[in-house]
Amino acid sequence: MSNNTIDLRNCKPGQPLRSKHGMILTYVRPLDESDYYHHEVQYPNGAMGTRIHDGHVYKNPDKRLPVLS
Numbered sequence: 001m002s003n004n005t006i007d008l009r010n011c012k013p014g015q016p017l018r019s020k021h022g023m024i025l026t027y028v029r030p031l032d033e034s035d036y037y038h039h040e041v042q043y044p045n046g047a048m049g050t051r052i053h054d055g056h057v058y059k060n061p062d063k064r065l066p067v068l069s
Contacts (some may be wrong), residue, residue, distance in 0.1 A: 008039040008053050
């Protein structure tokens with residue numbers, strides 16, 4: 001697996017992003033400082049999701065799921 005990650009603070013609305021599973025997400029916007037997550041993204045099916053600055057789902061690193069090979 002490649003370690004080519006992006007800092008979502010550098011993204012612009014509408015920018016395509018590739019997930020670690022190969023899915024193409026669209027960067028929507030930064031969220032307010034008071035939000036738990038930092039950024040909003042959109043999935044191909046139109047559903048919305050959130051990420052932290054480094055693109056992970058969980059803010060607490062201990063809660064991140066391991067990558068299985």
